[in-house]
Amino acid sequence: DAGVIQSPRHEVTEMGQEVTLRCKPISGHNSLFWYRQTMMRGLELLIYFNNNVPIDDSGMPEDRFSAKMPNASFSTLKIQPSEPRDSAVYFCASSFLEPNYGYTFGSGTRLTVV
Amino acid sequence: AQSVAQPEDQVNVAEGNPLTVKCTYSVSGNPYLFWYVQYPNRGLQFLLKYITGDNLVKGSYGFEAEFNKSQTSFHLKKPSALVSDSALYFCAVRPSGTYKYIFGTGTRLKVLA
Numbered sequence: 666d667a668g669v670i671q672s673p674r675h676e677v678t679e680m681g682q683e684v685t686l687r688c689k690p691i692s693g694h695n696s697l698f699w700y701r702q703t704m705m706r707g708l709e710l711l712i713y714f715n716n717n718v719p720i721d722d723s724g725m726p727e728d729r730f731s732a733k734m735p736n737a738s739f740s741t742l743k744i745q746p747s748e749p750r751d752s753a754v755y756f757c758a759s760s761f762l763e764p765n766y767g768y769t770f771g772s773g774t775r776l777t778v779v
Numbered sequence: 780a781q782s783v784a785q786p787e788d789q790v791n792v793a794e795g796n797p798l799t800v801k802c803t804y805s806v807s808g809n810p811y812l813f814w815y816v817q818y819p820n821r822g823l824q825f826l827l828k829y830i831t832g833d834n835l836v837k838g839s840y841g842f843e844a845e846f847n848k849s850q851t852s853f854h855l856k857k858p859s860a861l862v863s864d865s866a867l868y869f870c871a872v873r874p875s876g877t878y879k880y881i882f883g884t885g886t887r888l889k890v891l892a
Contacts, residue, residue: 672796696878708869708882729863756822765830766812770822777871 669771671757677777683745686774689738690759698768699732699742700756708756714740715762748776781806783872785883792860793891800855800886802870811873812853813842813880819868826868829853840864860890 670689678684690697700713712722717734725732729748734740744751754775758768783804792798804810811830815823827838834846844855855868870883 686886707884710879715878752843758822765828767813767815767825768823768880769825769830770815772822774818 669757669759669765669769670773671774673774675775675777677779678747680748680778681746682778683743683779684747684751684778686742686755686757686776688740688742688771689767690740690744690757691769692738694759694761694769695737696760697734697740698760698764699740700770702754702756702773704750711742711755727735733755736766744776748777749778752776781874781881783870783871783881783883785828785868785870785886787886789887789889791889791891794862795805795859798857798860798864798888798890800868800870800888801852802854803850803852804870804872804881805851806872806874806881808875810875812846813845813871813873814838814842814853816856816866817869817885823869826855832882845847860888862890862892864888865890 670686672687695716697714701709711724712732713720714734732742756770756773758770760766760768813828814826816826817823827836829836829846837843842857846853867885867887869885871880873880
């Protein structure tokens with residue numbers, strides 16, 4: 666398995682533009698997580714899906730953020746409109762629901778909003 | 780409030796020496812405990828976990844961790860550090876009955892040649 670695949674690796678966009686981040690989880694995993702990492706706030710859980718259904722989106726910072734998982738092999742995180750404070754590294758991770766399984770993280774998307 | 784503490788922002792150790800990266804937690808019940816490592820420009824990689832059983836768990840790359848219930852600690856250790864071990868290490872706790880991790884703030888390990 667190629668692991669969790671995220672695209673793009675880097676994204677530079679202007680304030681106000683729409684940004685879409687993509688994630689392909691490991692085949693067979695039934696849970697998917699979006700995290701944001703910044704120096705100031707560390708790792709923050711944004712949203713969690715189980716069997717393609719959003720279970721907990723309490724970490725999504727604002728209505729400008731939305732996430733979808735149309736099928737078991739694909740998820741998107743969209744920011745519209747983007748702001749400079751959204752600049753961060755966004756990670757997708759997948760796992761099995763069982764709590765003793767660790768997560769497999771993607772390599773992340775480094776987003777810079779100018 | 781449930782929390783995970785990594786009291787050291789950075790740990791420096793000479794190559795060949797033993798290393799310890801500390802983690803303590805404040806979580807109700809019997810949590811699952813994990814260590815992850817992050818290399819530059821990469822995602823977090825799973826190192827090891829404690830679920831139940833022997834308090835000393837062994838993981839990838841020669842790392843091990845010791846669970847101490849009375850001290851609510853889960854320190855990461857390695858008998859002989861390598862320069863290639865230099866990275867950012869995260870302790871994570873998954874409270875029983877939940878799906879969410881609580882991550883520590885991370886400890887940067889620098890192994891000096």
